[in-house]
Amino acid sequence: MAIIREGVAFRYVTVTDGRRQILSFGMPGEFISASFVVRDAAYFSVQALTPVRLCLFEKTELQQFIHSDPAALRSFLEICISEKENREAQIVDLGRRTSEERIARFLLHMATRSGWKGESGFSFTFPIRQQHIADMLGLTQVHVSRVISKFRRSALIVLGASTLKIADAYALRQAAGGRDV
Amino acid sequence: MAIIREGVAFRYVTVTDGRRQILSFGMPGEFISASFVVRDAAYFSVQALTPVRLCLFEKTELQQFIHSDPAALRSFLEICISEKENREAQIVDLGRRTSEERIARFLLHMATRSGWKGESGFSFTFPIRQQHIADMLGLTQVHVSRVISKFRRSALIVLGASTLKIADAYALRQAAGGRDV
DNA sequence: CGCGCGGTTGAAGAACCTCAATTCGGGTGG
DNA sequence: CCACCCGAATTGAGGTTCTTCAACCGCGCG
Incomplete structure (x- = not known):
């Protein structure tokens, strides 16, 4: 306990x-x-x-x-x-979301739990490796890498060694499937 | 409530x-x-x-x-x-099981909830359509049909209009991934 | 320096999906 | 009673998504 x-x-x-x-x-x-x-x-x-x-x-x-x-x-x-x-x-x-939606939603969710209020530019400590994301979302680490790379190239996020920055909150929410978190 | x-x-x-x-x-x-x-x-x-x-x-x-x-x-x-x-x-x-494992486990789980004790030959009312199984397990109805057909052809189960019979409990548990339910 | 962990990238393949046509059985209206 | 119809299941062909295997890079650390 x-x-x-x-x-x-x-x-x-x-x-x-x-x-x-x-x-x-x-x-x-x-x-x-x-x-x-x-x-x-x-x-x-x-x-x-x-x-x-x-x-x-x-x-x-x-x-x-x-x-x-x-x-x-x-x-x-x-x-x-x-x-x-x-x-x-x-x-x-x-069950019902694509790998891009899952990953975008996961990042948004972790940001929210770290005190994020929804604005672009928010940055927080993020000690989670791609293998963890994969094992959380039912994917492989390789595929997570591809999707994250895509998000980074599109400037949705900036991912450092142990920090994550939500660079374009609107676009990331779009990638997450629009509505809710 | x-x-x-x-x-x-x-x-x-x-x-x-x-x-x-x-x-x-x-x-x-x-x-x-x-x-x-x-x-x-x-x-x-x-x-x-x-x-x-x-x-x-x-x-x-x-x-x-x-x-x-x-x-x-x-x-x-x-x-x-x-x-x-x-x-x-x-x-x-x-997240981590194949469609065959998921479907086999789902059928076993429903049987258990209907009072099944584990023996082959148990039969119970099963009003669930393939579309429901698909939506429960994150698959399409078409794919569920293929897997179920395979189970039937291999004589693991007998599926009537609204009844399901566990024909070969051992083999079905094998298809479910061996250990646990 | 070299080693190991984490991440990136490419090529090939497996798992599952989509679209679409067909079947089957049970119920309903003529 | 039969024709029709409808929901549910089956089947095939082709496509997409994600996986697998494998090689490679970059970086921190002993």
Whole structure:
């Protein structure tokens, strides 16, 4: 039972023959996974991308806290459910969007989680490698490279060693499929 | 806020240009979506596949019930979290499994939810069309048809108008990728 | 210096899609 | 009762998207 205070980690599962699927990235302020209130074992693995500082909870204490305070219960349910909603958005991406849309949406989503307000020129730390993007979005690293290169050539983004800059927010949203995030 | 008592329904979203992604099928005994305890609006649509009989709850009453009884809270959290876990399994399917694996796993999963214990020869009502399978698994109906035809020719399954029979459980599990469901 | 990780690029192929024609079965109207 | 019709499934041909394999580059680091 842990909340991330600093750094970035991700949850993933590996299927037979070594294919890897990343389930989510955890950023500061977020639970690794709310499931641990109920579960003892995990069907996934967790790995840190950067050095990470955690805030640990005793499971039973958290359970008591949720019981004792109605507001706490409500906000914990809120967390569980918005985690589920994020997973469902991901399902839509994987099932029914092209690789360009997926990658554009992923970059926009990470920017938003890093405090982006929507303006062009926003720049933030981005420690995620192409292999992670590929494993998050059901693609190969090679294909991610091609799409990212295309975005860069079209001046939608500027991608440094560990920083990403949204250069043309409008065009990137277009590439993401227009509406929503 | 509703539980399905009879029949089958599904939740889905449509993205621009009409592509459809099915998020889940609801079977008897299951919530349409546990999210409604916290949410007022839904980002998805629901459609019945067969005639459906529902059991409706008043949201505020359910909230009070959850607060009043620790066991109720625990089992509701259990439901939320296992819904999330199902979505994550789906993400792995969509991201990192072939169309044959996805379809085989989907059929096995539906059989299990219909009370299947694992033996060959089990047969159950299956009102789902190929288009639904396609929209659940991120494929086209045409491709689903090809894979299903292949399964049928290899005598893994027998698919009637509205019933499905697991003819060769072992081979179907092999097609599903070996381990787990 | 050399090694390794991450990224880029090209060529060839596999998986899946699109379009379109055809079939099959169940229901409905004449 | 039969003709028709409609939704659902099948099948073929050809195309696109993404993968695979492999070579190569650039850069930070021991």
